[in-house]
Amino acid sequence: MWKTIIRRILIMIPQLFVLSLLIFIMAKFMPGDPFTGLVTPDTDPNRIEELRIQAGFYDPWYEQYYRWITNALQGEFGDSYSFQVKVSTLIGERGLNTLWLSLLSVTLLYAIAIPLGIIAGRYQNSLPDKLIVLYSFISYAIPTFVLALIFLFLFGYQYPIFPTSGTVDVQYDPGTWGYFWSKVYHLLLPAITYAILGTTTIIQYLRTEIIDAKRMDYVKTARSKGIPISKVYTKHIFRNSLLPIAAFFGFTITGLLGGSVFIETIFGFPGMGQLFINAISARDYSVITALVMLFGFLTLVGSLLSDIIMSIVDPRIRIE
Amino acid sequence: MANIENLLTIKNLHTSFRIKDTYYDAVENISINLNKNEILAIVGESGCGKSTLATSIVGLHDPINTKITGEILYKDLNLAAISESKFNDVRGNDIGMIFQDPLSALNPLVRIGEQISESLVYHTKFTKEQRKERVIELLNQVGIPNPERVVRQFPHQLSGGMRQRVMIAIAIACKPAIIVADEPTTALDVTIQAQILDLLKELQAETKSGIILITHDLGVVAEIADRVAVMYAGQVIEEAPVEELFNNPKHPYTRSLLNSIPQMNSENEKLQVIQGLVPSLKNLPREGCRFSSRVPWLDANTHEVNPVLHEVSPGHFVRCTCWKHFDFESAEGGN
Ligand SMILES: Nc1ncnc2c1ncn2[C@@H]1O[C@H](COP(=O)(O)OP(=O)(O)OP(=O)(O)O)[C@@H](O)[C@H]1O
Ligand SMILES: [Mg+2]
Numbered sequence: 272m273w274k275t276i277i278r279r280i281l282i283m284i285p286q287l288f289v290l291s292l293l294i295f296i297m298a299k300f301m302p303g304d305p306f307t308g309l310v311t312p313d314t315d316p317n318r319i320e321e322l323r324i325q326a327g328f329y330d331p332w333y334e335q336y337y338r339w340i341t342n343a344l345q346g347e348f349g350d351s352y353s354f355q356v357k358v359s360t361l362i363g364e365r366g367l368n369t370l371w372l373s374l375l376s377v378t379l380l381y382a383i384a385i386p387l388g389i390i391a392g393r394y395q396n397s398l399p400d401k402l403i404v405l406y407s408f409i410s411y412a413i414p415t416f417v418l419a420l421i422f423l424f425l426f427g428y429q430y431p432i433f434p435t436s437g438t439v440d441v442q443y444d445p446g447t448w449g450y451f452w453s454k455v456y457h458l459l460l461p462a463i464t465y466a467i468l469g470t471t472t473i474i475q476y477l478r479t480e481i482i483d484a485k486r487m488d489y490v491k492t493a494r495s496k497g498i499p500i501s502k503v504y505t506k507h508i509f510r511n512s513l514l515p516i517a518a519f520f521g522f523t524i525t526g527l528l529g530g531s532v533f534i535e536t537i538f539g540f541p542g543m544g545q546l547f548i549n550a551i552s553a554r555d556y557s558v559i560t561a562l563v564m565l566f567g568f569l570t571l572v573g574s575l576l577s578d579i580i581m582s583i584v585d586p587r588i589r590i591e
Numbered sequence: 592m593a594n595i596e597n598l599l600t601i602k603n604l605h606t607s608f609r610i611k612d613t614y615y616d617a618v619e620n621i622s623i624n625l626n627k628n629e630i631l632a633i634v635g636e637s638g639c640g641k642s643t644l645a646t647s648i649v650g651l652h653d654p655i656n657t658k659i660t661g662e663i664l665y666k667d668l669n670l671a672a673i674s675e676s677k678f679n680d681v682r683g684n685d686i687g688m689i690f691q692d693p694l695s696a697l698n699p700l701v702r703i704g705e706q707i708s709e710s711l712v713y714h715t716k717f718t719k720e721q722r723k724e725r726v727i728e729l730l731n732q733v734g735i736p737n738p739e740r741v742v743r744q745f746p747h748q749l750s751g752g753m754r755q756r757v758m759i760a761i762a763i764a765c766k767p768a769i770i771v772a773d774e775p776t777t778a779l780d781v782t783i784q785a786q787i788l789d790l791l792k793e794l795q796a797e798t799k800s801g802i803i804l805i806t807h808d809l810g811v812v813a814e815i816a817d818r819v820a821v822m823y824a825g826q827v828i829e830e831a832p833v834e835e836l837f838n839n840p841k842h843p844y845t846r847s848l849l850n851s852i853p854q855m856n857s858e859n860e861k862l863q864v865i866q867g868l869v870p871s872l873k874n875l876p877r878e879g880c881r882f883s884s885r886v887p888w889l890d891a892n893t894h895e896v897n898p899v900l901h902e903v904s905p906g907h908f909v910r911c912t913c914w915k916h917f918d919f920e921s922a923e924g925g926n
Contacts, residue, residue: 298637326763433608454721488690488692488694488695489695489697489698491646491651491688491690491696491700492690492696492698492706492758492761493688493698493709494651494682495649495651495682495683495687495688495762496682496683496709496710496761496764497678497679497680497681497682497683497684497710497713497714498679498683498709498710498712498713499676499679499713500675506701506709507698507701510700511699511700513700534597549846584700585699585700586699586700586745586747587699587745587747
């Protein structure tokens with residue numbers, strides 16, 4: 272298994288190389304360059320030209336690519352001109368914010384969706400099942416930004432029980448409990464919004480899986496042993512039904528790390544999604560390329576993670 | 592057999608499934624009994640209700656879409672009208688079940704040892720150690736080599752024959768008095784089939800249990816059954832000790848089943864089979880002789896209006912009277 276994992280990681284290298292090449296070329300073709308943004312009515316065009324030459328803007332593309340990729344490999348993506356900090360620092364900061372938000376979102380997501388899916392599947396066609404299905408249809412039908420705005424309006428302004436932006440209150444010092452709670456407090460509203468919107472898929476999936484599993488022969492075998500029905504559910508039905516969800520976990524978590532544009536923007540949460548949007552509107556190419564690279568990397572890691580999880584939870588699967 | 596001891600008595604059993612708010616009998620008014628130390632074979636074409644009968648005995652039907660009436664008497668219990676939790680004391684403990692396809696009947700995510708010891712947890716007071724010992728003992732008993740290793744394996748790591756042996760170990764874990772086996776060899780290779788049948792016969796001789804063996808393979812019946820009930824469209828249409836049935840089949844359906852076994856020495860003879868299929872549940876005839884549509888050349892008054900089982904010789908029962916007028920020559924003439 273370790274061998275396979277290492278091989279999979281090695282395969283990621285050429286994949287990432289191709290991705291980096293594509294990203295670099297696309298960035299080159301985009302209109303404008305970092306210096307366009309510096310232009311004010313009283314800048315001397317010659318000065319800008321000088322800067323361009325200095326920055327190697329007119330070097331052959333492969334030389335530029337080489338410079339970019341060798342730096343990138345050392346975690347160095349240059350400076351963000353719109354934020355006036357190093358890209359690595361910027362992404363590190365925002366990434367950490369998004370990481371906390373993702374962890375809380377995923378925890379809430381599973382904490383809501385798994386019990387509901389299990390209840391709906393086990394008591395199919397009962398009143399609770401019907402209510403759960405109704406709930407999941409509603410949460411499916413609501414666009415992200417609508418729910419985010421409703422929550423922001425209700426719990427941020429109308430009944431201001433949650434903060435409406437930021438990640439932590441300024442009066443706390445890092446490392447204290449107050450700081451920690453303030454952080455969680457800021458995360459809660461966006462995390463709940465995310466969790467509610469994500470539940471639909473998991474509930475529906477789990478419900479169908481359980482309903483299918485109930486009809487399986489091995490469930491009949493389990494029942495023919497005379498073990499209590501609750502035990503049949505916990506040991507033979509839920510476990511098997513949770514497999515596909517476990518398999519998808521890798522994608523869910525890495526997908527979340529990409530940040531949610533809508534949620535982060537509406538809740539004023541300085542995470543990856545918001546950064547991405549800001550970078551695009553500011554044509555901050557050093558940030559954009561770094562982010563796209565990172566998202567590509569996360570996708571690859573997600574699929575590897577999913578395969579590893581699968582091979583752990585399902586004895587029939589051995590990753591080859 | 593000297594002293595026959597009755598184990599299970601089924602009386603007027605109806606098992607019906609709901610299809611769009613109407614219940615249709617898949618098992619219709621079956622009365623039959625199983626004795627100790629006996630293998631009772633139930634035969635019949637696909638869809639005639641064999642599995643439905645087996646599943647009713649073990650109580651595995653989904654109560655929402657299934658209605659069971661009549662009696663299934665075991666000891667002082669009527670299994671047809673017992674609560675789910677009471678049934679759990681009987682299932683696995685007094686009645687074990689073996690399914691057709693051992694691959695789908697074993698949970699792919701649970702180790703073999705755990706799947707076998709599960710019923711021991713609820714039906715015995717064994718300690719964990721004793722359960723482990725018992726599982727090894729069972730695996731030895733069903734002829735699985737290297738049991739210490741197999742307990743830690745998963746179903747997909749075993750061959751089909753080995754899986755069915757594991758299923759048998761599960762069924763006999765608590766030494767049940769009754770074993771219900773629903774086509775236990777159908778999903779297996781021919782050579783493995785014989786081994787599994789031998790094993791069943793061996794275990795039965797050892798434990799003196801009663802086995803209800805469901806099959807559509809008359810070769811299997813000839814090999815190990817003591818008594819046979821032939822089912823057609825949810826009813827038993829003939830019942831007899833095995834030799835009597837093979838030597839002296841009466842009902843046209845039984846005779847056509849027996850005739851449809853190819854004989855080694857009759858290459859030139861035409862296979863004699865009655866045409867047609869078992870009708871689906873919804874379209875099953877519900878009155879008169881259910882078989883009449885498949886012998887249309889027989890005059891209507893050769894059938895009984897409400898066909899019942901008649902004892903034609905000791906222990907040999909045949910439904911309806913049409914068998915007296917049936918022969919294959921007229922069948923060919925009629926075609
Ligand atoms: N759960 C169910 N709901 C509705 N109809 C059913 C159900 N189970 C079985 N039936 C129907 O009842 C009839 C008898 O089915 P059963 O499975 O008992 O046949 P069988 O004799 O075991 O056939 P086979 O040899 O194919 O296993 C069939 O017409 C089948 O379609
Ligand atoms: Mg069947």
